[in-house]
Amino acid sequence: MRHSLIAVGMAFFVAAGAAGAETTKEAALAKAQGMVKQLGSGLKTELQAAIKTSGFDGAVTACGDIAVARADQISEESDAMIHRVSLKLRNPANAPDDYEKGKLEQMDKDLAAGALKEAYVEVVEENGAKSLRFLKPILTNALCLNCHGSEAKIRPEVASALSRLYPDDKARGYEENQVRGAFSVSVPMGR
Known part of the structure; x- marks a missing residue:
């Protein structure tokens, strides 16, 4: 009986280990998606507020400063790395x-x-450690064209x-609707 319990226990730990590897990828994916959502929605809200108070030329500074600070904060809180690439x-x-260059292409x-x-x-x-790489395309919309459009669409002060x-x-x-870049997340998954 004792050997049966040990065998059942070992089978449970082996199965749990296999499920854990699966869960680890799922957890890493959920973390990456959450980080992108947090950064994207926060940037959009803060950028719209900056445009409202300072216009597009004032929002230029805010966009760069806000994006880097928010990405750094989210990365630190999440024990993973997020940033924008282009x-x-x-x-x-x-x-x-x-890696990111290849995915953007x-x-x-x-x-x-x-x-x-x-x-x-x-x-x-990479370097003996696994990580989940997650890139979400950033598509250019009408609002983006005020700073990222053709010279004819960008106001002189901007x-x-x-x-x-x-x-x-x-x-x-x-x-509009071109890939301007991507949110890039790297979530460590261990060895």
């Missing part, structure tokens, strides 16, 4: 790593083919503020 940089701090191809995914998710192993703050700005010339 192939056409405004802020050099948003430069993609090789894939997003552009997928959008052109009518197959853009809601998110690009993969468990990767263009001036952008040039002053970001002399090497490449994040202009977008049209």
Whole structure:
């Protein structure tokens, strides 16, 4: 009887371990989705408030400062990393790593083919540790064009503020519904 209980107990721990690995990926995915939702909705709210009080030229400063501060805060609270990345940089701090660059290029191809995914998710192993990589495309909407559109769509005072703050700005010339970048999350999953 004792051996039967040990065998049942061991089977339970093996099954729990297998389920735990599955749960770990699910938990990492849920964390990444929550982080993106938190950053995206917070940025939208704060950006709209800045536009209302300071106009688009005043919101240029707020957008960059708010995004970095919120991403850092959410990363610290979550024990994971979130930031925004783009192939056409405004802020050099948003430069993609090789993995992100590949996914951003894939997003552009997928959008052109009518197959853009809601998110690009993969468990990767780097330096002996697993992490869940999660990238959610940021599509340009009408509001975005005030700072990211063609020169004809960007007001002179906004263009001036952008040039002053970001002399090497490449994040202009977008049209509505283009991939402007992505929210990128990396959630550690252990070894």
